[in-house]
Amino acid sequence: MKKLILGLSAFCLIAFTACKEDASKKVNEENVVVAAERDANSSKFPQIVFTETEHDFGTIESKQNVETVFEYKNTGEAPLVITNIASSCGCTVPQDWSKAPLAPGESGKFTVKFNGSGANNVTKTITVSSNTAKGKEMVRIKAFVKPDPNSPMKPTLATPQIQS
Structure with a gap:
C-alpha cells in the first residue's frame, strides 16, 4: 500500500511540475479587448420615448374608421429593435413600423387604425415589444x-309590479 501511495505522489509531482508554463502567456490580448468592450456595452439599453402615449379621437360615429400615428425616438445608448406591436383587441390594428434597428437619437413611427366598434367610452391598449x-x-x-341608431335595442329588465 505504501508503494502505491508513494507511486501516485511521484506521478502527481511530475505531472504538476511539467505544466510550469505561465498561463498568462496563453491569453490573447485581442480577445481581452473584445470581451471588455462587450461587457461595457451590456449595461447599455435603448430607451423609447413617445411624443404622446395616449391619443383621443374625441366623439366618433359607430363603425367609423379612424387612425392615428404614434411617433417615438430612441433616447438610449444602444440600437432599438421593435419585435412586435399588438393591440388589446381585433378592432384596433397597429401597422407600418420599421423592423430595422433604430440607432440612438433616431425616430420612428407606427400607425394605429380603429374601426369604431363598441359604444360610449372606449379605450384600447397597444403594447410595443422591444429590446428596452x-x-x-x-x-x-x-x-x-x-351608439348605432340602427342596431337592435337590447331588452331592458322591467321592474315587476306588485299588486295588492
Missing part, C-alpha cells in the same frame, strides 16, 4: 363612440 430594459411599452387610444 422594460421590454414592453404601452400606448392607448380612446374615443367616445356614439
